[in-house]
Amino acid sequence: MCEKKYNKVAVxxxxxxxxxxxxxxxxxAFKVGNNVVxxxxxxxxxxxxxxxxxxxxxxxxxNEFLNSHDLNFSIFKLDDRFGSTIFDEDFDAIVVSEExxxxxxxxxxxxxxxNMNPLEIFVISYVVADDGxxxxxxxxxxxxxxxxxxxxx
Numbered sequence: 306m307c308e309k310k311y312n313k314v315a316v317x318x319x320x321x322x323x324x325x326x327x328x329x330x331x332x333x334a335f336k337v338g339n340n341v342v343x344x345x346x347x348x349x350x351x352x353x354x355x356x357x358x359x360x361x362x363x364x365x366x367x368n369e370f371l372n373s374h375d376l377n378f379s380i381f382k383l384d385d386r387f388g389s390t391i392f393d394e395d396f397d398a399i400v401v402s403e404e405x406x407x408x409x410x411x412x413x414x415x416x417x418x419x420n421m422n423p424l425e426i427f428v429i430s431y432v433v434a435d436d437g438x439x440x441x442x443x444x445x446x447x448x449x450x451x452x453x454x455x456x457x458x
């Protein structure tokens with residue numbers, strides 16, 4: 306296996322109805338980084354998106370996935386879109402979905418205003434469900450698909 310290029314990598318999200326898109330996001334972060342810092346939206350911040358699982362459930366699902374692998378990570382709650390990436394100079398890169406790429410661009414703008422090095426941005430493509438439409442927590446909440454993107458009859 307090749308040596309990882311980045312020491313400290315950021316990744317964040319709501320991680321509601323933990324699905325295959327979340328798995329791809331995290332696997333990419335661990336592929337490029339030695340140490341992955343994962344921000345999970347707080348219950349208060351997440352409820353802006355609607356009927357989202359409580360943070361404790363989302364964190365438990367995340368830990369279950371992460372602890373099944375030998376990984377170097379830390380998890381913290383996010384109360385905004387940026388977390389510690391806008392003040393911690395040790396970050397080298399960030400992994401985002403196509404949907405959250407604008408937040409990563411804004412993080413770099415803020416970092417540059419503060420004379421901090423910009424982050425290398427890795428954008429993952431959507432994971433699509435069986436119907437060819439991207440898997441999303443919203444679609445799962447609506448009962449259209451399951452966490453693996455299979456259609457619910």
